[in-house]
Amino acid sequence: MTLDIQDLTAGYGRKAILRNISVPAIEPGSFVGVIGPNAAGKSTLFKTIAGLIRPLAGEVRLGDRSLAHLSRRDRARAIAYMPQAYGCNALLTVFESVLLALKQTSGWRVREDNLTQVSATLASLRLSHLADRGISDLSGGQAQMVAVAQTLVRAPRMVLLDEPTSALDLHHQLSILGSIRSQMKARGTIVMAALHDLNLAAKFCDRLVLINQGRILADGRPEEVLGLDAIGETYRVTTTLETTRRGSFFVDATLDHHP
Numbered sequence: 407m408t409l410d411i412q413d414l415t416a417g418y419g420r421k422a423i424l425r426n427i428s429v430p431a432i433e434p435g436s437f438v439g440v441i442g443p444n445a446a447g448k449s450t451l452f453k454t455i456a457g458l459i460r461p462l463a464g465e466v467r468l469g470d471r472s473l474a475h476l477s478r479r480d481r482a483r484a485i486a487y488m489p490q491a492y493g494c495n496a497l498l499t500v501f502e503s504v505l506l507a508l509k510q511t512s513g514w515r516v517r518e519d520n521l522t523q524v525s526a527t528l529a530s531l532r533l534s535h536l537a538d539r540g541i542s543d544l545s546g547g548q549a550q551m552v553a554v555a556q557t558l559v560r561a562p563r564m565v566l567l568d569e570p571t572s573a574l575d576l577h578h579q580l581s582i583l584g585s586i587r588s589q590m591k592a593r594g595t596i597v598m599a600a601l602h603d604l605n606l607a608a609k610f611c612d613r614l615v616l617i618n619q620g621r622i623l624a625d626g627r628p629e630e631v632l633g634l635d636a637i638g639e640t641y642r643v644t645t646t647l648e649t650t651r652r653g654s655f656f657v658d659a660t661l662d663h664h665p
């Protein structure tokens with residue numbers, strides 16, 4: 407099922423933050439990076455897709471259905487959202503917290519296959535060793551990876567990840583994004599992730615959407631979007647896109663100094 411964002415205007419109260427945003431035809435299994443500077447509107451877009459903010463105009467369609475017509479429960483089943491601020495002080499183990507996330511949109515009776523699903527999700531993110539740890543005793547990076555596990559454990563049609571790697575070291579950035587990408591491709595789940603690291607965005611995303619001041623400035627393949635002047639203008643830096651001998655590319659940047 408494809409996701410279509412059509413002429414979306416949304417914000418807080420009557421104040422529009424996103425203005426006429428359209429992101430057409432996001433295919434099942436695709437990994438879309440949402441990039442843009444601080445306060446660009448990335449989280450506001452995710453909150454609107456997740457149903458926490460009601461659009462002032464426009465709509466988001468999953469397949470032939472408008473998300474506005476889904477019940478809260480059906481919407482939560484279809485879309486799993488990991489907000490930027492996560493965390494929980496409850497007296498739960500990591501395993502229990504992921505199980506709780508799985509049961510959030512279904513009945514409370516725990517079946518054998520639910521336990522298998524939790525174990526498989528933790529294993530796929532290489533987090534099995536944390537299963538019995540208390541979730542309030544984790545490091546910042548561990549807590550972030552557990553939040554990703556809580557988001558992926560259900561089998562949603564779409565996953566929204568707001569800066570999923572901001573607390574992770576280089577090894578874990580690559581391992582978590584690699585696992586998310588391969589699992590979600592295998593399941594045909596759409597992933598949208600807000601990413602500040604443009605090199606990670608280039609490496610893992612099929613498509614990048616550049617947002618600034620609530621508007622879309624570019625939407626395309628990473629090598630197209632990252633090569634645009636709009637990147638430098640938006641982030642107020644001078645960028646060069648360099649291609650390595652292995653065929654991958656990365657963005658180098660220096661700060662623009664304006665008086």
Ligand SMILES: Nc1ncnc2c1ncn2[C@@H]1O[C@H](COP(=O)(O)OP(=O)(O)OP(=O)(O)O)[C@@H](O)[C@H]1O
Pocket residue numbers: 418423442443444445446447448449450451490
């Ligand atoms: N609850 C709120 N009420 C009013 N304004 C808000 C609220 N949350 C965010 N905003 C404003 O909306 C704008 C966009 O914020 P948003 O959190 O969507 O940006 P972002 O692109 O996710 O930024 P960052 O990269 O810093 O996380 C900002 O000007 C912000 O101050």
